Amino acid sequence: MKEFIINNPLDMHLHLRDNDMLKLVAPLSAKTFAGALIMPNLVPPITSKEALLSYKQRIKEASNDNNFETFMTLFFKSDYTFDFLKDIKDDIIGIKLYPAGITTNSEDGVSSMDIEFLRPNLQIMSDLNIPLCVHGETNGFVMDREKEFMPTYEALAKSFPKLKIIMEHITTKEAVLLLDKYDNLYASVTLHHLLITLDDLAGDSLKPHLFCKPIAKRPRDKKALLKAALKAHPKLMFGSDSAPHPKHKKESCGCAAGVFTSPIALQVLTQLFEKHKCLDNLNTFVSLNAQKIYNIKINNKYIKLIKKDFKVPNIYEYKNENVVPMYANETLLWSIKE
Numbered sequence: 001m002k003e004f005i006i007n008n009p010l011d012m013h014l015h016l017r018d019n020d021m022l023k024l025v026a027p028l029s030a031k032t033f034a035g036a037l038i039m040p041n042l043v044p045p046i047t048s049k050e051a052l053l054s055y056k057q058r059i060k061e062a063s064n065d066n067n068f069e070t071f072m073t074l075f076f077k078s079d080y081t082f083d084f085l086k087d088i089k090d091d092i093i094g095i096k097l098y099p100a101g102i103t104t105n106s107e108d109g110v111s112s113m114d115i116e117f118l119r120p121n122l123q124i125m126s127d128l129n130i131p132l133c134v135h136g137e138t139n140g141f142v143m144d145r146e147k148e149f150m151p152t153y154e155a156l157a158k159s160f161p162k163l164k165i166i167m168e169h170i171t172t173k174e175a176v177l178l179l180d181k182y183d184n185l186y187a188s189v190t191l192h193h194l195l196i197t198l199d200d201l202a203g204d205s206l207k208p209h210l211f212c213k214p215i216a217k218r219p220r221d222k223k224a225l226l227k228a229a230l231k232a233h234p235k236l237m238f239g240s241d242s243a244p245h246p247k248h249k250k251e252s253c254g255c256a257a258g259v260f261t262s263p264i265a266l267q268v269l270t271q272l273f274e275k276h277k278c279l280d281n282l283n284t285f286v287s288l289n290a291q292k293i294y295n296i297k298i299n300n301k302y303i304k305l306i307k308k309d310f311k312v313p314n315i316y317e318y319k320n321e322n323v324v325p326m327y328a329n330e331t332l333l334w335s336i337k338e
């Protein structure tokens with residue numbers, strides 16, 4: 001039977017939520033990933049050291065696995081002081097900036113992306129060497145939101161040449177092209193944006209479980225993202241943006257944004273890279289690039305995949321929480337070896 005080993009897989013953009021949802025999803029990530037960058041958009045968002053450390057501890061308890069490294073992020077506020085950031089620096093891997101209201105739980109994000117407004121904090125981050133992770137969308141027409149944000153990324157990259165800027169969950173060809181234009185720009189890309197376009201979400205019947213922010217784009221965009229991922233572009237890393245919402249909030253009028261992929265991510269990535277004869281690049285894409293970009297070292301897990309059918313559960317449940325994964329009820333070609 002065919003096997004494939006992934007060393008220290010990292011998920012560099014992950015939503016684990018809190019309470020019972022955390023208890024439901026954390027073990028699923030901890031089972032197959034060596035570590036993850038944890039998003040701070042809880043309600044209320046993570047904006048203090050106390051909240052950050054206590055969330056890290058709750059994740060550790062919920063994941064039931066000491067072998068799962070959590071790289072914590074702080075929710076960007078424009079009024080953090082130098083002393084505060086200096087003090088919290090060693091406990092975080094970066095700070096996540098959301099334009100206010102642009103996605104789930106981002107109401108407390110920044111009201112303006114004006115560089116002068118953001119300058120004091122970004123200068124401190126640059127001086128302290130704290131990476132900036134950005135949800136890069138405007139509030140324009142939904143298919144153009146990321147493209148319209150490109151000038152902001154360029155202005156940020158030029159104004160703060162020493163600041164490491166990560167374009168989170170990129171979905172467009174324009175973002176891929178920008179990677180090669182500025183030394184200090186990097187990106188994460190999800191599994192679903194390598195696989196689907198707007199057609200898969202809304203071309204036939206509406207598929208709420210594929211609805212997320214940023215929305216899936218055009219075939220040209222998927223092609224550019226896939227090409228960069230398959231060759232393990234050194235400035236691109238895997239970040240699932242696995243974002244669980246309970247079934248009733250997805251299958252509803254006013255569907256919540258977010259695709260839940262963590263329990264299927266490695267199996268599907270293996271299938272995808274194999275299909276394109278690029279399996280040799282998968283370790284770099286899903287682990288080594290992130291270690292280089294964030295200057296981290298991790299060596300705690302290797303995951304063995306075997307070429308054996310895996311029937312994806314139709315739902316994951318814990319107490320009163322539940323979540324429907326991408327590819328629910330479908331059969332994948334690769335399984336995780338237990």
Ligand code: NCD
Pocket residue numbers: 015041103104105135211212213214241243244257258259
């Ligand atoms: C994320 C969530 O649900 O927290 N949703 C999503 O559609 N990706 C937030 C985000 O990363 O935009």
Ligand code: ZN
Pocket residue numbers: 013015039241243
């Ligand atoms: Zn996200």
